[in-house]
Amino acid sequence: MSAALLHADTISDALTRRLFEVIASWPIYDPHSHINPHAPAARRFDEILGYHYYTELAHSAGMPAELVDPALDPRQRSRNLAGWLDRIDNTVQFSWLTEIARVFHGFDDVHAPIGPDTIDLLYDHALKESPAEANAWDDRVWTTTGLEAVFLTNDFDDPLEGWDTSRYVPCLRTDDLVLKLDRPTTSERLRNTTNLPVEDIEGLKNALGVLFDRFVSKGARACAISLPPDFQAVAPDVTRAATPIRRALHGLELRPDEARLVQQTVFWTLAQFCRDYRLPFDLMIGPRRDVYPAGVAGGRDLYDRRVSLHDYHELFNQFPDVTFPISTLAPDAAPELVSYAWIFPNVVAMGHWWYSNLPAFIATDLRAKLQAVPQTKIVGYYSDAYKLEFILPKFRMFQRVLAEVLAEDWVRGRGWSEERALGLAERIMRTNPKRLFARGE
Amino acid sequence: MSAALLHADTISDALTRRLFEVIASWPIYDPHSHINPHAPAARRFDEILGYHYYTELAHSAGMPAELVDPALDPRQRSRNLAGWLDRIDNTVQFSWLTEIARVFHGFDDVHAPIGPDTIDLLYDHALKESPAEANAWDDRVWTTTGLEAVFLTNDFDDPLEGWDTSRYVPCLRTDDLVLKLDRPTTSERLRNTTNLPVEDIEGLKNALGVLFDRFVSKGARACAISLPPDFQAVAPDVTRAATPIRRALHGLELRPDEARLVQQTVFWTLAQFCRDYRLPFDLMIGPRRDVYPAGVAGGRDLYDRRVSLHDYHELFNQFPDVTFPISTLAPDAAPELVSYAWIFPNVVAMGHWWYSNLPAFIATDLRAKLQAVPQTKIVGYYSDAYKLEFILPKFRMFQRVLAEVLAEDWVRGRGWSEERALGLAERIMRTNPKRLFARGE
Amino acid sequence: MSAALLHADTISDALTRRLFEVIASWPIYDPHSHINPHAPAARRFDEILGYHYYTELAHSAGMPAELVDPALDPRQRSRNLAGWLDRIDNTVQFSWLTEIARVFHGFDDVHAPIGPDTIDLLYDHALKESPAEANAWDDRVWTTTGLEAVFLTNDFDDPLEGWDTSRYVPCLRTDDLVLKLDRPTTSERLRNTTNLPVEDIEGLKNALGVLFDRFVSKGARACAISLPPDFQAVAPDVTRAATPIRRALHGLELRPDEARLVQQTVFWTLAQFCRDYRLPFDLMIGPRRDVYPAGVAGGRDLYDRRVSLHDYHELFNQFPDVTFPISTLAPDAAPELVSYAWIFPNVVAMGHWWYSNLPAFIATDLRAKLQAVPQTKIVGYYSDAYKLEFILPKFRMFQRVLAEVLAEDWVRGRGWSEERALGLAERIMRTNPKRLFARGE
Ligand SMILES: [Zn+2]
Ligand SMILES: [Zn+2]
Ligand SMILES: [Zn+2]
DSSP states (O other): OOTTTTTGGGOOOHHHHHHHHHHHHSOEEEOOOOOOTTSOSOSSHHHHHTSHHHHHHHHHTTOOGGGGOTTSOHHHHHHHHHTTGGGSTTSHHHHHHHHHHHHHHOOOTTTSOSSTTTHHHHHHHHOOOSHHHHHHHHHHHHHHHTEEEEEOOBOTTOOOOSSOTTTEEOEEEOHHHHHSTTSHHHHHHHHHHHTSOOOSHHHHHHHHHHHHHHHHHTTOOEEEEEEOTTOOOOOOOHHHHHHHHHHHHTTOOOOHHHHHHHHHHHHHHHHHHHHHHTOOEEEEEOEETTSSTTSOTTOOOEEOSOOOGGGGHHHHHHOTTSOEEEEESSGGGHHHHHHHHHHOTTEEEEOOOGGGOSHHHHHHHHHHHHHHSOGGGEEOOOOOOSSGGGHHHHHHHHHHHHHHHIIIIIIIHHOOOHHHHHHHHHIIIIIHHHHHTTTTO | OOTTTTTGGGOOOHHHHHHHHHHHHSOEEEOOOOOOTTSOSOSSHHHHHTSHHHHHHHHHTTOOGGGGOTTSOHHHHHHHHHTTGGGSTTSHHHHHHHHHHHHHHOOOTTTSOSSTTTHHHHHHHHOOOSHHHHHHHHHHHHHHHTEEEEEOOBOTTOOOOSSOTTTEEOEEEOHHHHHSTTSHHHHHHHHHHHTOOOOSHHHHHHHHHHHHHHHHHTTOOEEEEEEOTTOOOOOOOHHHHHHHHHHHHTTOOOOHHHHHHHHHHHHHHHHHHHHHHTOOEEEEEOEETTSSTTSOTTOOOEEOSOOOGGGGHHHHHHOTTSOEEEEESSGGGHHHHHHHHHHOTTEEEEOOOGGGOSHHHHHHHHHHHHHHSOGGGEEOOOOOOSSGGGHHHHHHHHHHHHHHHIIIIIIIHHOOOHHHHHHHHHIIIIIHHHHHTTTTO | OOTTTTTGGGOOOHHHHHHHHHHHHSOEEEOOOOOOTTSOSOSSHHHHHTSHHHHHHHHHTTOOGGGGOTTSOHHHHHHHHHTTGGGSTTSHHHHHHHHHHHHHHOOOTTTSOSSTTTHHHHHHHHOOOSHHHHHHHHHHHHHHHTEEEEEOOBOTTOOOOSSOTTTEEOEEEOHHHHHSTTSHHHHHHHHHHHTSOOOSHHHHHHHHHHHHHHHHHTTOOEEEEEEOTTOOOOOOOHHHHHHHHHHHHTTOOOOHHHHHHHHHHHHHHHHHHHHHTTOOEEEEEOEETTSSTTSOTTOOOEEOSOOOGGGGHHHHHHOTTSOEEEEESSGGGHHHHHHHHHHOTTEEEEOOOGGGOSHHHHHHHHHHHHHHSOGGGEEOOOOOOSSGGGHHHHHHHHHHHHHHHIIIIIIIHHOOOHHHHHHHHHIIIIIHHHHHTSTTO
8 A cells, every 4th residue: 555545545525535645655754753863764574563552451451461471582572462352452553553564564465464474474474584675664764754854852862873863853851861860870871971060050051061971062952741630830039949859869868858859940040951952842741650569661651641831831932042842741731731731932832742642633623722722833743763664654643634724724714725724834844843843043 | 113223214324324323333332321220220210211311401491400309209290291392302302301202112202202102102111110020221321222332430338238339330429439538428537438447647548448358359340439610639748648647537627728638649649549450540520519509419510610630740640550531620620631542651531521411512622632642542431320320322423423533523524434434433432331341351 | 815714625525615614604703712802803913923822832832922022013023933944834723824825814824825025025914004994904804704793801900991892702811810919910900900908808809799789780790710730619718718828919929838729718708709690610720820831922832731620529519500501621521521521510611721622622622512512502613812813713613623522423323303403503503502601691
């Protein structure tokens, strides 16, 4: 099946299909992922099936977590999981899997679904044994997907070397610095990567400066962080923060109020660096980590829906020159982001994230964004993918909803020309992310 | 009008209608209701019109509560209410009423709506005076509805005798035990029904054991409870709970923190019994009772929408072997349940409850469930009915939305065969509730 | 373009269009606006373009706030803004603008959009220089819109003189009294307008009595207030409130708990006056003021979505004779209002407000209201307009969604006749607001 046509054959409305086909033909500019630039596409089908969506959904459907233990032989792990796929084949995540199998592995799932009877065939087809084979496969997936660039999620001590950073764009991920500064591993990693002592708040700032220098010089386009639902983005009392930060950097225990102050101070300092280095600061708001500790890897986090962007208003006010592309995790919090992006010049509504990344939620949320947020401030979608193969089916899922919304509400509903509607689509899919993450260049 | 065809004539899309007609032809397995097994169908139309939806909506529209006082003559009460129905005939609840009148009483509402001019006719038609007539009517409604089984809501001191428990399935309702243990009536009822002294936490556990033994031996399939929006399902400090529980069992007053601890302890103990007896524990989360005390009976409860399933994560973690079929009351909390059912193996998304039971809310919520929850963990619907007659129109309302969602998103949108879509429907309507409530048998 | 046909040409479904055309032909009864009765329609296009939606959206899209400084020459301000409109032409608010240009100024935006090249033309067309011209224009907009009456928002010290109060209906806005009583300007304005000393709680009540007398004698139809998301509408301890109220009236500083008590006491007192004067009390719940202080005028307020109507239950219970038409600001709070209007006889669901006033949100919310709130308790829509010209496009936007919902769900879905569906529409658009705000007359 042609990658461009993925979905098109199931769109019965002719106008929607026309819009979709144009949108799907554009190069994909993907402003957030977890791709490993040293091995972007899957070398084994286990890397596809091992995506946390499949392991967590299968586990939720009854599969013991041990069956997908990372220590198992990859083929066996795939076989184990395959036996549970029929329980989750209703999900949209499963539809990404079948689309990958169809487009990248020529797999015809109509006559035999992905499951125990077909997994070995798929596994064999997807296996890339030599480095040359793997590289060719990376290129093949890149080309088939029509990728232009994909943003990474880099640890702060990532050396950022060994790949084409115009294709695989570095982003500085800062969760550990803000949320885990008091863990000895964090301060140690910080010292190792900067060759600085990092004993106190001044040392911390120097070290962060080294990191920002390095990231920006390597082509980084964003700083990013995910924050828990009760995080308060308020200006810290820096004087009061000095001692707790010193304690944190030496692995000493912190009282809850001290821990909070340390987090707020590091966060605020990062915002200052984002301002100075003209880096957008991606805020991914809402996850509560390890809510289900017995879950599979990557499938333990959830959220508390009692969250509000009002907790961030001081940040938005204090940093008018920093662009904040924001994703919220709780689907019912989406309307609030529409309102905040409508008012604050530096708040950008970005994509549809994780638990909100379902067509059922996207449909209303996307309509609302397009109805009330300036078109220059919407970043349509990002893949959040760990392997290149997922970028295509995820973007197609979104592009389909986008085509439906534009056909119904803008072309039919407002009498716009198809050309004009496609102009709006191009803005949110390509123009905006390319401009917003260009660091003003 | 044929019961199977209820709704079909107003479905204009041929595919949706075909799906609907098949789904509507299946026997109904209804996993939650308030049916009285000694008088399951209505003996008087007043028992239909007296459903709290009609009395509360009419009262909300201006009808004095006295007009539906339970002490009034039933015919008069029906006449009183009939005069206010034109104010609520837009509601979906009113559509259930007209459908009951059409299907069960051959009433043609097109030419004369249910109201003051027709209420006597309906009342006369619905009147079942002798026990034999009543029994025949129960059978007639059962057969017309195509019922296979309906779950009850039994007080903990219900003797559970005098009916076919394979049709009318007992469920242990535990609100009084958890939320009202400190009321003298509760401990007295507990002593009376168990013939145990029940003086302290040990006595309480013994009594609960007697109840679980009795319920399970009588074919109970679930334990159930409704919990207020601020309930915290955390592991109690049982040692600290001993004294407050003793005080509660002797009707002594409790401080707020003690009352909370008693509730948490009894709740936790019930979860332990559910584990030991392999009973699913239905959690119905959200109601705030008696918010409008001057309302009609059954029409005084509302909710506070600031609620989160995060308050239950400790419970889900501590009881991996207990299945928790969950309903949430606040419509905007529905997406969170989708996320929790997607991650926790023991969380099942069940039905569309009370204030959330409107097609406007079901449409998006059902789509989201079917897009992200393993198909084995969705219980499509339950009637929550007090009289058998309501099961049919309520299930038809849901089945219609289900047929629409499957036609649009799965058959047309994903290219599934109708057969496959119907397989998914059958899972959530029949296979899942039958399996999940089978106690592992 | 004919005003009645605005939208009709873009409605492809024939049934929906028929319903829309009838609904759009009815006189508009608009129960909430900010129209200035001394200058209801715009004298300059700058008054259209200066609506906060355009200035705030353009500012959000990058326009410096100085470009729309109120001190600027109006034509220049319009030119400045015009240069930014292409960034927000996707929004529904922009569609109101083009519809005003089309209907009231014969502007053909298909070939040349409203922007830098056309703004002078529009500006010239819209300019009304003499009082006679302005009055004629007011009449022309009134007639073209098909207005019957529009409610105002009057400061408590508005003399309410100089206009036809049967067309421009006074409403007493009480935000300042409740939320800013401790500002010297408030107590001063209160003393000036009542000629009373207003030194203490008794003086305050006397002054409020004078205001209610004046407003009611001038034809006021409602008391109105907007309240922050954390406001608690509980019965105040009036004895304890005496001192803080005296302090507030003398401009002395209040502790936070005192300030809260003062607000609650004044609010409660207003509810008592609403009861005594049979005035509905419009509650507009949710805004948090000045969240973005650097924003343009009117574009600085947002909200915190963690809000619940449960905080108002004591009010609803204590004032059964007061009608509370309620609007909520957070879109995701809408379902809760459906539930509260379904239960409380004195709670009316009113319109779609501000950040909730997007078709994407209206569609589901309106469906839910029509499915579960007695039809006598829904006030379909209000314009919230500052200039007469906006009433038409805003009502058309709503009427279109209404026609779609009625066509799909009531005529097709429930088999209602078109006549019956239009009867429901007429209730919520005309009958209800006219009756609910008639003060029992
Ligand atoms: Zn990510
Ligand atoms: Zn129930
Ligand atoms: Zn207003």
